[in-house]
Amino acid sequence: MTSTLDEQLHEFLSAKLGSAPKIVDLTRVGIGRSRENWVFDLVDAAGGREPLILRRDPEGGLVDTDRGTEFAVLRALEPSGLPAPRARWLDADGQWLGKPSLIMRREPGECDYRVVNGERLLAERTALARRFCELLAEVHAVDWRATGLGEVLDDPGDQAALAELTRWETVLRQDQLEALPEVDVAIGWLREHAPVSARTVLVHADFKPGNILLQDGRVSALLDWELAHLGDPLEDLGWVVQPLRHREHLIEGAWERDDLIRHYRDVSGTEVDEAALRWWVVFSTFKTAVMQVSGLRAFLDERSDEPYRPTRRVLRTLLAAITERS
Incomplete structure (x- = not known):
């Protein structure tokens, strides 16, 4: 039994x-x-x-x-x-x-996936968005060598971009069930334009309000470290400002992309290479599509109840990101 x-x-x-x-x-x-x-x-x-x-x-x-x-x-x-x-x-x-x-x-607090563009007052939402940006800089500031993370996670050195591209292309090829020419175009573009990383940090890899708990208006926990790895800090920044996730992090007219990047630069004390960030934005859109490919495969294998798949919106956004950044 x-x-x-x-x-x-x-x-x-x-x-x-x-x-x-x-x-x-x-x-x-x-x-x-x-x-x-x-x-x-x-x-x-x-x-x-x-x-x-x-x-x-x-x-x-x-x-x-x-x-x-x-x-x-x-x-x-x-x-x-x-x-x-x-x-x-x-x-x-x-x-x-x-x-x-x-x-x-189990940490105290509540999760509000859309808190940045929710029902709170604009000043409160803007303050939270700034705090989230500061929290991301704090993740990147962790001394990963002193904490022993280097014994757990591999350091890709200055080739973090190619390492992550290879990782997610491998996932794609394992789970892919149909031709996805837009994704193939993206892979070619990403491989041709992969930047060299200026530094290695702890990358959360799924940073979003949906993974943050709030208690009395303050951050009480940052959750879901399952994708964390060592890599380029611009990977997290690219994930945050990619077009598919902008409503989770940005507030039109009050907390735009440039505001977030400027604040990150100020609190982290590091410059942000715009050309490299553009690459990571395209990569993040590609990664979103690959996750949905894996979701569809799991559904058809009867390992999941939800038939995720790359929507036309995701694929159009991916091509648009490449065109805009080229």
């Missing part, structure tokens, strides 16, 4: 804690595009409750990532000062929990 997740979790935590845990309110929350998320409280003998979240691999999604690497990144970030969740336990191969999983502290 197959054990339920509740039973599996009890067995796993009993082995980790050396005693039978009391687990309450185990509930699945949201329908993540890449992970299963289960929240629960761990109650100790004195009645204290620790809020936790179990992140478990789904059968399929927009992108495949490794729980062991995510766990190691979170552990390395604990002394950094970044508002990253505290990792607690790892089931790297799914021996205990059925699928590769990690358990981390």
Whole structure:
């Protein structure tokens, strides 16, 4: 008879804690595009409750990532000062929990995917957008060598652009089910124009309000480190200002692309190479299309319930980005 997740979790935590845990309110929350998320409280003998979240691999999604690497990144970030969740336990191969999983502290706060262009006052939304930009600069300022991240993640040196292009083209070719000439054009353009990176930093790789928790108007946590790697800081900037995501980060007439880049330059103390940033904008649009290719493959393989696929809007935007940047 197959054990339920509740039973599996009890067995796993009993082995980790050396005693039978009391687990309450185990509930699945949201329908993540890449992970299963289960929240629960761990109650100790004195009645204290620790809020936790179990992140478990789904059968399929927009992108495949490794729980062991995510766990190691979170552990390395604990002394950094970044508002990253505290990792607690790892089931790297799914021996205990059925699928590769990690358990981390459930941080307080709420997620508002569209907060920058939501219902708050303009001044408040602009202040949050500026704070998000500052948080991104803080990610890039982490001393990844001192924290030990260099032992977990590979340093691509000045070839970060080609390394990421190769990585995502490999994903594309593994999951592709139909001809996508627009994407092939983009790959050719990206390979021909790949910039050399000026420095290596910790890259979040999915930085957005949807991965930020807010409590009382302040950032309480930056979530979803599953794609984090070492690379070019312009990768994150390109992801933020790419045309497919601009409403998540920019406010028309109040916080435009140039405002964001200028503020990032001021708080990070580094210059932004506009030509290189343009490349990363095209790359980010390409990466979005590849994620949707993977989502469609997972759906057809019956590993996902949602048939993601590159829409005509995404492909048109990709070609337009190339034309505009050439």
